Amino acid sequence: MGKLTSKPIYACFLGGKDIKAGFRILDRNNQPSFNDIQEGIHLIAKLAKFGENKEKTKTMNCDDYKTRAKHRKEILAYTEEEVIKVLPENLGIALLEEFKIDIPKEVVTGSIEEAVDFAAVTFPVAIKATAKDLAHKTDFKGIYLDIRTITEFEEKFVELRENITKITGNPAPEILVQEMIEGKVEFFIGANREGDSRIYEKDGKGFGHLLAIGQGGIYTEVYKDIKHILVPENEQKIRDLFDETKISMIINGYRGKPALAKEKILDLIYKIEKLLINYPEIISMDINPVMITEKRAVVVDAKFYVKQ
Structure with missing residues (x-):
């Protein structure tokens, strides 16, 4: 039988x-x-x-994640010196787009005329200092949110540009102009690499990237609602760790509130794993916040630091 x-x-x-x-x-x-x-x-x-434990602890093969990295040459150009460098905004956006990660409509420009043209058809918008000038924007008044008119936009654009120049000495800083995304929840995805950029090769030494996921926004370090994932990890284990965060209760729908886009944020974490394996030169990453709505998980701010 x-x-x-x-x-x-x-x-x-x-x-x-x-x-x-x-x-x-x-x-x-x-x-x-x-x-x-x-x-x-x-x-x-x-x-x-x-059987359940076997599935959770299933070992993932890095080679299964590897694709043809489209921006390999540009990334390597930033790793020629033995120092950690932050990637410019445009290149960071290109990496996110390569892996089909949901991002707002945005433009990086030093021209107020170009910025106004973009904002006029995108309102409401946010304007921000680039990661190259100010890594932590909130600490230095490097961000203005929910701008809805051209008059207000021009005023804030000039104010932000002058503020960046005062802090950094850069006489002509570029500004990131971005579609305003109003999420129900702010999520955080970070990563640090242990080992060098050959970590995912057969002779690589070290543990690789350690992902951190959890409560995002300016109070990430206050809430300390963070779980860690060693890259690469299988989808079931990632799902289980996600469900251990406190913020997941709100995302799943809490006290009669509608559930948010849980599958979208999980899919984003899987894509970030793939991005890190294909660009092992990334020594550190800070994606904060990811705005989660009922239908989307949108990366609003991302910083990538590279080193061989």
Whole structure:
């Protein structure tokens, strides 16, 4: 009977010595059998748990994630010196686009005329200092949100540009102008690399990238709602770790509130794993925030730091 189906068969006979002959037949054919229902249920539960744990701990092969990295030459140009460098905004955006990661409409420009043209057809918008000038924008008043008119936009653009020049000494800073995304929840995805950029090669030494996921926004370090994932990790394990964060309760729908785009944020984490494996020169990454709505998980701000 066991050869006729791929599903496991477990026999349970009640009858004591009257069914011993049946037990012997099953035993000769390597067919599990029990004379106690509870014993059978207990064993089946153990086997199910074993299968579940096996799936969670399944080892992932880095080669399965590798693709043709489109921006390899540009990235390598920033790793020629033995120092950590931040990637310019345009290149960071290109990496996100390569892996089909959801980002806002945006433009990086030093021209107020070009910025106004973009904003006029995109309102409401946010304007920000680039990562090259100010890595932590909120700390230095490097960001203005929810701008809705051209008059306000021009005023804030000039104010931001002057503020950046005052802090950095850069006389002509570029400004990031971005579609305003109003998310229900702010999420964080970060990463640090242990080892050099050959970490995902066969002779690479070190642990690779350690992902951090959890509560995002300006209070990430206050809430400390963070879980860690060693890249690469299988999808089930990532899902389980995500569900261990407190912010996941809100994303799943809390106290009658509608559920948010959980599958979109999980898909984003999978894509980030793939991005890091294909660009191992990234020594550190800070994606904060990811704005989560009922239908989208949008990377609003991303900083990539590289080193060989």
